[in-house]
Amino acid sequence: MLPITHYLYLALALFGVGLGGALLRRSLVVALLGIQLMLVAVALCFCAYARFFADPGGQIAALLIMLVGLCELAVAIAVALRVLRADSARAATLLDDWPGTLDVLDAAGTPDRSGTKGQAG
């Protein structure tokens, strides 16, 4: 078995990457992926300690964490699909990133339903 620190550093790096993506990106997709990445990193940490102490309790905690992540994902996907059904152009903007296309659409008054992006200015 490799030292436990290897797994902990890997989990730390993954958690940092997921946290950065969830905080710094405006895209709904990337935010969801970042949160899932953080949850997987925490589960990896629990599994490493479970192996270190030879106690399956850590694996049980990792299982519960992943199930909670699935619950969060289900609600988030439902909200996204609801927005998608209400206004496909606005839902498309939820998948975009950085300087707010929502602001551009609002400034234009009506959302662009042709699938192309609104142009600022």
Next chain:
Amino acid sequence: MSATSFSFFAAAAVALGAALMAMVARQPRASLAGFAIALAALIVPLVQLRAPIVAAIVLLASALTVGLLAGLTGVNGRPDAPSVARGGRLPLAFWVPAGLGLAGFAWVLLATGSRQVVEHGPPIERGASFGDGNVVLLQIAADHVVPALVVALLALCSVIAAVLTLVVERPGASAQPPLDAPS
């Protein structure tokens, strides 16, 4: 370098690189591809830690996530055009935490390679019950009933909330104002 070490470092490098690509890529499909690769690579350390049931759940979650989000992004119906406004410079509020994150990532890589004191867990003989899915599930039923019930109730509530979100229509939903419009 043993096969275990090589497989771990290879999987870790692939997972971290793919996760970085998933977070940095500005196209949803590229993010999804990176996320799928990262989760697939994480199966290796989980199996090394003798947690195959957790690895299976992670694989299931990744498949569900990628499937749903791929369907969601496919609604766009347009090619992977860059969705970022061109010509704009990212603010300092982006570069400061991003630089700190990259520095931390480099420190993690260096610290992983220069670790001098290693801590191993106790050896586990082949055929031991640790990591067996049946043992884990039996222990959940025996010793962790309350947390399992809480998670089950949370899952039930989230499923009900998701279904209600999709099914229930508000009056006048066809003339919904924008989400961020002042009421």
